[in-house]
Amino acid sequence: MTRTVYVNGEYLPEDQAKVSIFDRGFLMADGVYEVTSVLDGKLVDFDGHAVRLARSLAELDMPSPVTTEELLEIHRQLVSRNNIEEGLVYLQITRGAPADRDFAFPDPEETPRTIVLFTQNKPGLANSPAAAKGASVISIPDMRWARRDIKTVQLLYPSMGKMMAKAAGADDAWLVEDGAVTEGTSNNAYIVKDGVIITRQLSNDILHGITRAAVLRFANEAQMQIEERAFTVEEAKAADEAFTTSASAFVMPVVSIDGQTLGDGAPGPVALRLREIYLDEMRKVAI
Structure with a gap:
């Protein structure tokens, strides 16, 4: 079964998910991430990960493209759509894809951040x-x-x-x-x-x-x-x-x-x- 992933507001089959070659996460590792565990189809310590995500973004002066409530719903949708009972949800936010490569940060008003999430199915995660x-x-x-x-x-x-x-x-x-x-x-x-x-x-x-x-x-x-x-x-x-x-x-x-x-x-x-x-x-x- 093809995995459903989330890219910039869309739920897509993983083989249709794409980001720009100019994305600063790809070119400069200009991005942050979180990994949230799933047990019994539920998210473990989601609030803690959301708080740390906000801190990481703030330290890099990178506005978040979503609210915490929106992020929770995306996590839940991916867990449901991919039938994850035990596993992980990976989240990555980068500074986005400006018109061209440059060391200087792009204007956040002109360059939307890139947000990507996907699940990993890990049966037996708890009883490792x-x-x-x-x-x-x-x-x-x-x-x-x-x-x-x-x-x-x-x-x-x-x-x-x-x-x-x-x-x-x-x-x-x-x-x-x-x-x-x-x-x-x-x-x-x-x-x-x-x-x-x-x-x-x-x-x-x-x-x-x-x-x-x-x-x-x-x-x-x-x-x-x-x-x-x-x-x-x-x-x-x-x-x-x-x-x-x-x-x-x-x-x-x-x-x-x-x-x-x-x-x-x-x-x-x-x-x-x-x-x-x-x-x-x-x-x-x-x-």
């Missing part, structure tokens, strides 16, 4: 075999630009990081700057030592993860101890357990770092409990 097994990561230098708090479409280096991990026989990579882990290629990173959850504090250095915020809230409600601070790779290797959070993988246990096994090599109890809590709680409030 990978989460039961745990992931392996390698550490690599963080060579991205300094505004990682803006969720832009500049994803070349994270993609290269995932390929470095694949070449090393690992599942993913953690990015390291000045000796400390910033985050994963597409997720926030955590370690657990003596029952304490440790994760880097919010700043321009990392993405302000929507799943991160929810998981830390649930951990606090469960009276788990949390420290928001930087941690080193060596500290991570000596941890009792580790995990990542993201909209597409929820809470993912990490069982080895740079080939060194954590604990007994199995997903740790804190990560597994947080994954269970997160899925239970988010299902209750999905819309």
